[in-house]
Amino acid sequence: MCLAIPGKILEISPEITPRRGLVSFEGVKKSICLDLVPDAERGSYVIVHAGFAIAVLNEREAKKTLDLIAELHVDRPDRPAGAL
């Protein structure tokens, strides 16, 4: 139920109420309600749930998390990079 996935805003239609935009999920495009994310702009990544963007993804924080993990010291050998 609380499933939400990131997508990129391709365009915003300010004339529609509630505010909507076209969001791309790796090429699959869908019209999404942007009313709950007033700060979202064209090009922003948003987290989408049940047809609504519920947050603008913070790209700086996303990078920070990954950088932190990359810096972890580990005693056992790394797996090869790639999907689990």
Add this chain to the structure above:
Amino acid sequence: MKYLDEYRDGQAASRLAGQIDTCTTQPWTLMEICGGQTHTIVKYGLEELLPPSMHLIHGPGCPVCVTPIGIIDQAHRLAATKDVIFTAFGDMLRVPGSAKDLLSVKAEGGDVRVVYSPLDAIRLAEREQTRHVVFFGIGFETTAPTTALAVLEADRLNLDNFSVLCSHVLVPPAIEAILSSPSNTVQGLLAAGHVCTITGFNEYFSLADKYHIPIVVTGFEPVDILQGILMTVKQLESGRCEVQNQYSRTVQRCGNTKALEIMQRVFEPCDRVWRGMGSIPASGLALKGEFARFDAAVRFDLPVSSGDESSPCMAGEILRGKTKPHQCASFAGDCTPEHPLGAPMVSSEGACAAYYLYKARHQDRSA
């Protein structure tokens, strides 16, 4: 997909698992709140990467699973009503009520339709002016603002043929119910990232203090979950009980203020029965009196039904984290996703469905 694939990377997961192993000196019991997190843990076999002494309990964070049978029965009654179009998320169609499920009501002639968003139900009501459209509003704080916005939209459009069967629930009261139980064994919590995207995590500081428990707001991908576990274990090993945010790319401490404003405008707290957990004070959301004309229970004068659970189903024990799905005698025999006895086997977030879908695969792989 960008911002998903990086968090499914095997090398990052391996590094985190190594750190968890290094940090852990004694057995710990953690609970992941959200059913989406449970599915990731079981799907990716994350428990196999953890120290054998680490115990993960699957929490009650599946709204489909905790919707009380009395409200499911109300949904069936509405869906069978003449000139009603009953709309719901797809997960709700197979959930058994006292006697049947929504798919059976549909087979018997009820007009039951799956919608992706509450706003789809609004568009349907605009098109079908001679019929009444009911939306089944279920879900946690993640979903509640979307229902609230649909109600405001119905109000703005002055729609007289739209209402909501409202069964939204709130996570912090359920966490408190678990932690305050004398038989509680949970020592650390992974809070649900998408619920906190809306609510923020200010409410969790008092829970962490009161129950001396670390709470880490955690995302949904395997790397997120392993990092959430690492942050929790580091706190436990050093005797701390703080609130931390692993899912900082999405969650802010104050949450989504616009969504919270909309929720507060439309809803008020109410006591709510959780399937398998009983009544929890102030754990539900009801439409405020000024929006009563959009409340399906008021509009159709629905009787309150208590509803009886199917006797062999152990959903209550599973939702409270007391039993694992495969320990139920009906699991994968009398109870399967095709013929579920209880909601946790139906929902895409239910713990029983996760075990059914993924555990057999892991067992095959290790055989």
